[in-house]
Amino acid sequence: MSDCVFCKIVAGELPASVVYEDDQLLAFASIEPKADTHLLVIPKRHIENLDALTAGDAELISHLMLTLPGIAEKAGLSGYRTITNTGVAGGQEVFHMHFHILGGNELPGF
Numbered sequence: 516m517s518d519c520v521f522c523k524i525v526a527g528e529l530p531a532s533v534v535y536e537d538d539q540l541l542a543f544a545s546i547e548p549k550a551d552t553h554l555l556v557i558p559k560r561h562i563e564n565l566d567a568l569t570a571g572d573a574e575l576i577s578h579l580m581l582t583l584p585g586i587a588e589k590a591g592l593s594g595y596r597t598i599t600n601t602g603v604a605g606g607q608e609v610f611h612m613h614f615h616i617l618g619g620n621e622l623p624g625f
């Protein structure tokens with residue numbers, strides 16, 4: 516997606532503080548951190564959000580979920596919050612699926 520900011524990060528056309536990369540995933544620091552540590556884990560392939568997932572994405576989403584805890588651990592987090600916003604009404608601003616990892620300070624319960 517030529518106008519997608521996260522696709523541009525994947526393509527190396529925009530800078531990012533990358534903390535993890537493999538053939539399917541990229542993780543980098545949020546440009547506007549909402550916690551002491553605020554990382555974003557994305558599939559390299561453009562998928563809009565959870566609503567756009569299909570059965571064919573099962574391996575990818577499984578890989579993402581199984582990889583995410585190691586990314587948090589490598590960032591020094593003993594506990595963390597994982598959020599994914601879906602759609603405008605869900606607070607999504609960047610329409611390339613991403614999982615927020617928030618931690619490093621005490622997070623309020625909700």
Ligand code: AMP
Pocket residue numbers: 520529531544545546547548555599600606607608609610
């Ligand atoms: P959401 O509201 O769930 O779509 O979250 C979008 C996230 O992307 C927020 O944490 C933003 O700070 C982050 N973000 C937007 N642009 C960039 C960028 N160029 N580099 C890193 N993070 C970004």
